[in-house]
Amino acid sequence: MTGLIAALIAAAVYTAGLVIEQRALHRAPTITIRRPLALARVLLGSPRWLAGCALAALGSIGLIIALGLAPVSVVQPAFAAGIATMLLVCSLLLGDRITTGERAALALMPVALLLLSLSLGSPDAAEVGTEPHMAGLWLVSAGTVVLCVAAVGLGGQGRYVSAVALGCAAGLAQGVAGLQGKGLGGLLAEEGLLSAIPPALASPYPYLYALGWAVGIVLFQTSLQRSRASVTAPVANVTGNVFMVLLGTVLFGERLPDDPLLLVLRIAGIALTLVVVVLVRGTVAQAEADTTRLREDNGAGVRSP
Template sequence: MTGLIAALVSAMVYGVGLTVEQRALHRSEPIGIRRPLHLARVLFGNPRWLAGCVLAALGSVGLIVSLGLAPVSVVQPTFAGGISLTLLLLSLAQQQRISRGELAALGIMPVALLLLALSLGPRDAAAGTVPHLPLLLTVSGVTLAVCAAGVALVGGGRASAALMGGAAGLAQGVAGLHGKGIGGLLADHGLFAALVPVLLSPFPYLYALGWAVGIALFQTSMQRSRASITAPAANVVGNVFTVVAGTVIFAEPLPTEPLPLVLRALGFLLTLTVVALVHRASGEAEAEAGRLRAAAQPTG
């Protein structure tokens, strides 16, 4: 239960940071992954974006800690759904109009969290802390190569925000796997005793690489669209990837009893439903805004 609560709180902090970043990006000059130095100058020269980035980083640190406390099949969907929930609550606080689908997502997410919590039994709540290292390194290398090759094939300037968000989700999923490796060392050795093992492991360095690739793709896609379009695309892809790959790589057992297993699966599916509802509703809103802008432009 501690890991689930930590993941939810981390998601809320991350979601607030995401909103601050988005507002800062929409007021800055255009960026693109084909101009990495310009992208870095625009991002790191923007104090508001940096403030949002600090909040998002704190949320990410909380996720790493929670991954060492509970199974990835509980922590990861809780974090992903919590981000969508936070974005919707912030929209309500800013008196933005939300759709019926988004209202349904607000009602579904607490149910999903309850099911995930009920699936945690004393025998099934342990988190895997030691990965199969060769498999982890292979999955990481192949996934990051696929992200880079896929975006290059479609062209960085022509790729849709949803596609780039999905690629960002895969890269961030790689970071999540190595974050779980760090969280496992923290859980096994304690905060201070884990410092040397963490630095001697490949986890922090591949975490940074996955994070850098993911953030370049994510920030570019978020500037092209609303965070509530980009974030769900990244969340769905990254969530499924991290849960499936993490469960295998860290050899985490699923609940052994039928009822907790069903509750875990339903909770996971409901969190995906939440982000899908937000994605669909936001995509429709974005398309309608585009039509209105096109209609308002003078012809001839």
Template sequence: MIGLLVALLSAVVYTVGLSVQQRALHGSESISVNRPLHLARVLLGNPRWVFGCLFTALGSVGLIVSLGLAPVSVAQPAFAAGVACGILVVTLVVGERITRGEYVALALMPVALGLLTLSTADGAETGTTADTGLLVTVSLATVAACLAVVALTGGGGRSMSAAALGAAAGFAQGSAGLQGKGLGGLLADHGLWAAVAPALLSPYPYLYAVGWAVGIVLFQTSLQRSRASITAPVSNVAGNVFMVVMGTILFGERLPDDPLMLALRIGGFALTLVVVVLVRGNVARAEADTSRRRAHLADAAPTAPARNGTDAPGA
């Protein structure tokens, strides 16, 4: 129960950061994954985005703690469901338009993840250790696949939709989540201070940084092209399905033996696929709305004079 509460509280903190990042990105220069230095300059030079990033990082740390206190199929879905509900509330509060498909998708997502949570009601044990070699192989292969797909599709992802970039970001962040599960296991087994040395000697923090960095670049690019209510559910669904499946396998958390519990688990995964289909149908309209809004802001903004005649747009 404590792990579930920690996951939900972490989701609230993460959602606040995500909302701040979205507002910052929609008012900044355009970014692209094939211009990494320019992307880093735009993001790190935006204090509002950095502030939001700190909140999302704090929420991610809370998720790591919860993963050491509850099975991955309980903590991770609870966190994702909390983020989805939080995004819907924030979207309504700021007065952004929500389509019928988005309402249905955001309503189904917590139901889907709730079914996954209920499927562990028979008291499944929390796995805290995994085969290190296999975990490293799966994580690196996943991140490499995400980068390869973006690099080979449309020249650095330029022609990929926000939803496709969000899905790739979800898989990369899911690989980071597996490392979070490993770190959470060390915290549960050794305690806070005693876990520091084993954590630094393990591959978990370093692979976490790789997956997180790749995931955040892909996600921020998708977030600027659309709304968080579009990109975040796709990213969350992809990342959660990947992490729950691979985390259950790698950390030895068995599937439910009871037929009803197993049916709930399968039903939860089926609904996550429905969510992806529903959200994907609204991507084009959302991206068009966002592009028009950004163009309007650009036209309304005063043009800054070039310094010494050397400044150029996008430099």
């Protein structure tokens, strides 16, 4: 249960940073991954975006800690569910329109969290993997990042790449970073904070984490500017969620619950977090049109120099 609570706190901090980033981007010149220097100038030249990014990074550190305390099949869905729920709440508080489907997603997320928490069973029943199959981790991490960059690059040749496609690619890249976070969380759980620093620096985790994070943040910030955070963030996070649960469970040798009831609860909890994509997918086109009008009204619709 401690890992689940840590994941929800991390999600709250991450969401606060995400909302700040979104507001900053909607007032910034248009960014594109095809002009990386201009993109860097826009992002690094915005104090508000940097503040949001710092909060999001703090939330990511909280996720790393949570991954060392509970199975990835519990922590990752809880983190994604927490972000999606809090973003929709922020949308309501800020006066944004949300659809019936998004309201249904808002209602389903607490149910998903309850199922995930119940699936843990007794405190000793949850098996937490701390050491991955290293060769598999290298292959999955490098291959996924290369495929994400190549797919977005090829898809963007003469065609518009939607916020959802960018969000999915960002989710996969963030999933790569998440796998490294799981490894770092395992080191923290086994060694303690200070003792974990030398083995962490000697491992591939921080470097692969930086690679996945860098690719993911560029793709995600581009998708975030084209639509509302309550649309793009669930797409990216649920995509990364599936990636993390499936591959993290396998690579770190974690087993799903042996008890049939707990297994059903775990699978149902994970499945409900995926329903968000289905519920919000139909609103993407309208959300992107609304965001474009908002940016034009704010005078930010020009391309960055």
